[in-house]
Amino acid sequence: MGETPSTRKGTCLCSLRYGLAIIMHFSNFTMITQRVSLSIAIIAMVNSTEHARVYTEQPNASTISTVGLSADTQKNSSKSFEEFHTGPSVYEWNPETQGIIFSSINYGILLTLIPSGYLAGIFGAKHMLGAGLLISSLLTIFTPLAANFGVILVIVVRTVQGMAQGMAWTGQFTIWAKWAPPLERSKLTSIAGSGVAFGSFIILCVGGLISQALGWPFIFYIFGSTGCVCCLLWFTLIYDDPMHHPCISSREQKHITSSLAQQPSSPRRSVPIKAMVRCLPLWAIFMGFFSHFWLCTIIITYLPTYISSVLHVNIKDNGVLSSLPFIAASSCTILGGQLADFLLSRNLLRLITVRKLFSSLGLLLPSLCAMALPFVASSNITTIILLILIPGTSNLCDSGFIINTLDIAPRYSSFLMGISRGFGLIAGIISSTATGFIISQNAASGWKNVFFLSAAVNMFGLVFYLVFGQAKIQGWAKEENLTRL
Structure with missing residues (x-):
């Protein structure tokens, strides 16, 4: 090295x-x-x-x-204890x-x-x-x-x-x-x-x-x-x-x-918590993270389960199919960043317009794909295409609200990014638990309810961000500001 x-x-x-x-x-x-x-x-x-x-x-x-556990396995008392445990356990x-x-x-x-x-x-x-x-x-x-x-x-x-x-x-x-x-x-x-x-x-x-x-x-x-x-x-x-x-x-x-040593530095000051709490543009970012992580957590956590229950494939093919969306996710992240920089470098769009454009694409497109899934379950190819598009288009948010803290409060971007991800984790906790509960209540319509609920959460986050999102440095985040707790 x-x-x-x-x-x-x-x-x-x-x-x-x-x-x-x-x-x-x-x-x-x-x-x-x-x-x-x-x-x-x-x-x-x-x-x-x-x-x-x-x-x-x-x-x-x-x-x-x-x-x-398999009913046949449970009922077949002729099998010895050793034979019953020859394979991995099932719960x-x-x-x-x-x-x-x-x-x-x-x-x-x-x-x-x-x-x-x-x-x-x-x-x-x-x-x-x-x-x-x-x-x-x-x-x-x-x-x-x-x-x-x-x-x-x-x-x-x-x-x-x-x-x-x-x-x-x-x-x-x-x-x-x-x-x-x-x-x-x-x-x-x-x-x-x-x-x-x-x-x-x-x-x-x-x-x-x-x-x-x-x-x-x-x-x-x-x-x-x-x-x-x-x-x-x-x-x-x-x-x-x-x-x-x-x-x-x-x-x-x-x-x-x-x-x-050449980095610009400013005096060490207390974090303006009260000003942050009252800042609607900051809450717009938090709501964007919450909505984004809600659907993303469901996809990354339940994708193999959904493919198994809908497409009825073996676990080997299930793993391969489940991995495909992450190729699209990586590609869209890179392409989205390049496109956003191109639009800004050529002065084709204002910074806030770029942020809201990519936030809209990253929340609206995966919502439409998710809502379409229950209606195309009979077509394996269409289902896989939609599952690939959901995380791919969702990652366009990386050029939207996900980096918006650098625009409105660059001095506190690390601190605010941690809080933003905290909102995302809370969304992941709620969505994972809620998905399991909804599916257990009604297996037939459970997935449809899960995807429609996810789309509703995404739309709430998108509308909130479009209304209150900004891209200019907030007063409490400026260098000359001396705001205290």
Whole structure:
């Protein structure tokens, strides 16, 4: 990871800071695979082979993902105890229970969203992120055993795992504050952050193959072990400060420190909480996050379950189909950012117009696709196309309200981004739990109600943002402002 001499000062891609970005990429890759692993594994965890056969013979059934232990297996007393346990366990978790399990990891992340930033300043971001990744990895390996002890222990494990991942997510921003020169932050953070989309694609793509070939517990064993290996790299090669890294070249060290020293700074002041609470443009951003994460959480969490119940495919094909939307999501994020910058650089649209345009596309288009899903269930191809379009078009919000805090309050953007994501996590908790409850009440019309409710939430967030959203710096966020608590 040492820096190679380059004619361009401090920009060599072989530098230590780019190595840090790559390691953080794999850390994010590992954490998202551990988070999403249950979404694909649960298809096998709550279904037996015999029930899958029964539902294949009954095309009108819509609850294939919610059946429990096989009735034939329960009634067949001639089978020995050893024969009964030759395959992975299957559990009687109804959709309502599954919703609680899915949302539990968001509870954990929400609990550590704010305190982890404070603790990172005390113990160091390296130890916070490394410890969070290690705990999450060990709990992932422990998940199959926890499932055998009961659903309560699974919920506890997922909640603690969320707390560990919350520590790791927050710790990244503290590290980049000391390692990333201002003009390279977009590149470095994009390299690190791209691990999330890549990890979502990989776990859904290969998770079904692993489950079919080795059994669903190996999904947790493999990606939990991968996290442990990543921890070894992390604790060995990563340091909080470039000044203390034993392998960094003096040239790169000087480049980073001099670049950070040139940043404009302002006196340390208290955060104007009261002014923030009264700021409608800020609440417009919060409502946008809430609406955006509501539908996104349902898609990333329940996509394998929906494909299983509607398309009736095996778990291998289910994983491959579930991974396709994340290719579209990554592509739309990049293309949307390029288009937004083009419109602004050519002065074709005002900044607020661009923000509201991409927010509208990112909330309206996926809502229309979601509402159309129940009416095209008979066409597998159309269903898959709509499922691909939902996360793809939803990511256009990245050029809308998601980065709007940089426009209205650049001084407090990190703090406000944390609060915004907190609103998103709350939406994820509610939507995951509500989806499981709605499906358990009426399996036939449950998905239709879920998608229509999601569209309604999206429309509420969109209207609120269109009415109150702004792109000019607020008075309480200006440099000369001395507002106190």
